[in-house]
Amino acid sequence: MLGRLGKKQMEIASSFLTxxxxxxxxxxxxxxxxxxxxxxxxxxxxxxxxFAGQEEEK
Known part of the structure; x- marks a missing residue:
């Protein structure tokens, strides 16, 4: 499956990273x-x- 990924697919995928x-x-x-x-x-x-001095609230 990874062999089918080319340069164009990587460019499209990188545009979705943000x-x-x-x-x-x-x-x-x-x-x-x-x-x-x-x-x-x-x-x-x-x-x-x-939060160091506080006890856990229940």
């Missing part, structure tokens, strides 16, 4: 919004220290 990156980023942010975002944010340097 859109795919944008949609992927939006999907990731949506995932963070609907999940436990503190787990992810706690691992961001400098910003994660904001």
């Amino acid at each position: 859109s795919a990156g944008g949609f992927g980023g939006a999907a990731f942010v949506t995932l963070l919004y609907f999940t436990d975002w503190k787990v992810f944010v706690a691992n961001i340097p400098f910003y994660g220290g904001k």
Whole structure:
């Protein structure tokens, strides 16, 4: 199957990379919004220290 991909198909695929990156980023942010975002944010340097002294809410 990969042998059938030529230069033109690679050019077409590369034109979609920015859109795919944008949609992927939006999907990731949506995932963070609907999940436990503190787990992810706690691992961001400098910003994660904001949650160091807080206990988990139940």
